[in-house]
Each structure stands twice: as structure tokens, then as C-alpha cells.
Amino acid sequence: MNISPLTRHYVRRLLAEHPAIQSCLGCDRSPHKINEEDLDRYINFQHLTYPQLNQLEFLINLHQKIKANEPHQTLQLQHIEGRIFDLIGLDLPVSPNTITELLSFFSELANPDNKPAAPPANQEATTLPEYYELFRRITEVAVRYLGKMIVTNYWLLTRPRESWLAKIQVAQFHNRDFRPCEQLLTNHEAETLQQWIHNFIRHCCRVLPILPRLLLEAGIPSYLLYDLVD
Incomplete structure (x- = not known):
């Protein structure tokens, strides 16, 4: 070796x-x-x-x-x-x-003055802008520990193989000012985006096992972390 x-x-x-x-x-x-x-x-x-x-x-x-x-x-x-x-x-x-x-x-992460508004923990996002905000906030936490390049690659690596996802640009997850056009998602589309988020977090856990706990404390809805938080 x-x-x-x-x-x-x-x-x-x-x-x-x-x-x-x-x-x-x-x-x-x-x-x-x-x-x-x-x-x-x-x-x-x-x-x-x-x-x-x-x-x-x-x-x-x-x-x-x-x-x-x-x-x-x-x-x-x-x-x-x-x-x-x-x-x-x-x-x-x-x-x-x-x-x-x-x-x-965790107290610093939970400070409401340091984080943007998010959907309530028990209310699932239903629109594309709401999911973009979740992608952005998850990205922001992950980048602090893994770096922008690694996080971008992980998003690309874990993206489900559905053609309609090609219109979602991972680069926009790093952009606080970007907001997509208002679009109500079908149940299947919402489930696909949830699966993408879940796949990404699970992949990150290989090198940063406490990421789910950090995301939960940062206000990411618990339904996205259903089996990832100890």
C-alpha cells in the first residue's frame, strides 16, 4: 500500500x-x-x-x-x-x-435570524420554488463542510434518471437570488424531488454522518429525513 x-x-x-x-x-x-x-x-x-x-x-x-x-x-x-x-x-x-x-x-444553526423561511416541518412542499429553496438550503449547509465542488458533484451523481429533471440546474442551488417560475408539482414529481434529496443526503453521510442532524437543526423538514436521523 x-x-x-x-x-x-x-x-x-x-x-x-x-x-x-x-x-x-x-x-x-x-x-x-x-x-x-x-x-x-x-x-x-x-x-x-x-x-x-x-x-x-x-x-x-x-x-x-x-x-x-x-x-x-x-x-x-x-x-x-x-x-x-x-x-x-x-x-x-x-x-x-x-x-x-x-x-x-446547534444553537447557532437554529437561530432564526440566520436562516430563511422554510415550509413547516410537517408540511410537504408542493411547488417547484419551494423545492428549489429546500435544495438551496441543504446545499448551503453541506457546502460548509464538503466544499462547493464536492456538493455539486454529489447532486449530479444522485439525480434520479428522469428526463424532466434535466431542466433543473444544480448550479442554481448555490444561488440565493434565483427563483424558478411558479409551478405546482404532481405527486410523482414531488416524490422524485424528495428521492433526489434523500439520495444526496445519504451519499453525503458516507463522509459526514451527522449531516442529517445538522439539516434538521437548520430547519429542513423532517419528512425529508425520515430514516436518516438517529
């Missing part, structure tokens, strides 16, 4: 910054004073399959982006770190501040 030096280095740095590892090595809590060779005994890359290696590299890239652009999202960084540690066969404890950070993070 060919593990890049960057991947090895990043995993070592994450381990060096973890309190449990620092305690085991008996250091003074300064990651820079830890010998990287001492960390190798905790890391097992040999068992990784190629799909797992791809997932590891994706998680590292995602961690780098969030840490560079939104370092205050400590809960999300810790979650990604946990996924990385799982892949290399480590079971490390979660920070005791996680619950506090979780409540604070």
Missing part, C-alpha cells in the same frame, strides 16, 4: 495533538516535542484497502479545509479526527467539551 508522505505526516500530527497520546508518551503537551517515530507504533496503514485509503485521504483533505476556513468548528474537526483514527485502528476518547460544543453549534 503506497501511503503518501503527506498522509503519514498529517495523521502523525493529529495523533501528536491528541491528549490521550500525549499522556501515553508522557510529554509536556507540546505536539512539536513529540518524536514522530514514537507515533508510528499507534498507526496501522497495512490493513487499509484502497477504498479505505481513498476515504482517509478525503477525510484529511476535508479536515484541512475546515481547519483553515472555519477553525471554530471544533466539533466537526473532532468528528473527522475520530473517523481518521477509526480507519487506522485507534479508539481514542472524545473531548469532554464535545456536548457543550454540540449544543452551542
